[in-house]
Amino acid sequence: MIIDTHAHLNFLEFDNDREELIKKLIENNYQVINIGTNKESSKKCISLARNCVYASVGLHPLNVQSALKLKDDFDKKEDDFDYNYYKDLSQDKNVVAIGEIGLDYWYRPKGKAKREEYINKQKEIFEKQLDLAKEVNLPIVVHCRNAFDDLIDILSRKNIPGVIHCFTGNKDNVESLLELGYFFGINGIIFKVNLDDSIREIPLEKMLLETDCPYLSPPNFEERNNPFSIELIIDEISKIKGISREEIIEKTTQNAKNLFRI
Numbered sequence: 001m002i003i004d005t006h007a008h009l010n011f012l013e014f015d016n017d018r019e020e021l022i023k024k025l026i027e028n029n030y031q032v033i034n035i036g037t038n039k040e041s042s043k044k045c046i047s048l049a050r051n052c053v054y055a056s057v058g059l060h061p062l063n064v065q066s067a068l069k070l071k072d073d074f075d076k077k078e079d080d081f082d083y084n085y086y087k088d089l090s091q092d093k094n095v096v097a098i099g100e101i102g103l104d105y106w107y108r109p110k111g112k113a114k115r116e117e118y119i120n121k122q123k124e125i126f127e128k129q130l131d132l133a134k135e136v137n138l139p140i141v142v143h144c145r146n147a148f149d150d151l152i153d154i155l156s157r158k159n160i161p162g163v164i165h166c167f168t169g170n171k172d173n174v175e176s177l178l179e180l181g182y183f184f185g186i187n188g189i190i191f192k193v194n195l196d197d198s199i200r201e202i203p204l205e206k207m208l209l210e211t212d213c214p215y216l217s218p219p220n221f222e223e224r225n226n227p228f229s230i231e232l233i234i235d236e237i238s239k240i241k242g243i244s245r246e247e248i249i250e251k252t253t254q255n256a257k258n259l260f261r262i
Contacts, residue, residue: 004227006210049094056097099141188216
């Protein structure tokens, strides 16, 4: 069994063949966790959930209203985090995590005051979602880009299990996050950014496999990524760490089962 711990089969890119793809995944002994990024997509994750297909609900940092005009890919922005709405969603039996939540400083407005306002709003909403995860006793799926210092500072004051999705940090970040007990989501970004040193530093016991599909498709794979590309990610991890595919699959699958209680 292989578990893709971070997919977006709920996104419109899969509207034409979603059911066919899910059927193939189940036939090939795959399990998938679909990740919400706002109210609409989180609700969609739940509607797609079934045997072997799970859901995570949350508000992505780039979907915060303060990110308006900075990044149009995430067009369903929200004025604030609707705590009770997401709490209600989290009660569904197929919801296994709160996410995708976190900090993203890649797109920042010009001007010191506006930048500070933007960053502070992200921190505020991130902490609200951490409080929700604590209340409903679910792990977190964390997005972090250009914000590891602030992220680690916030997480160090909480005691919430989770995974750092699409990890792109350095060895110092690995060490700090390992001390806090976090898992690391490894996906196709390893074909675009040299993360070999970080991959070697992360123990297999703290790795999860993911695709972030439809994004981050590996080289020589379909333009629209899908969970089957995990096979290529496994091959690359095997090459970097010098361990067998079988060991990677066995351990990362057990890691996912333990973290998400599936």
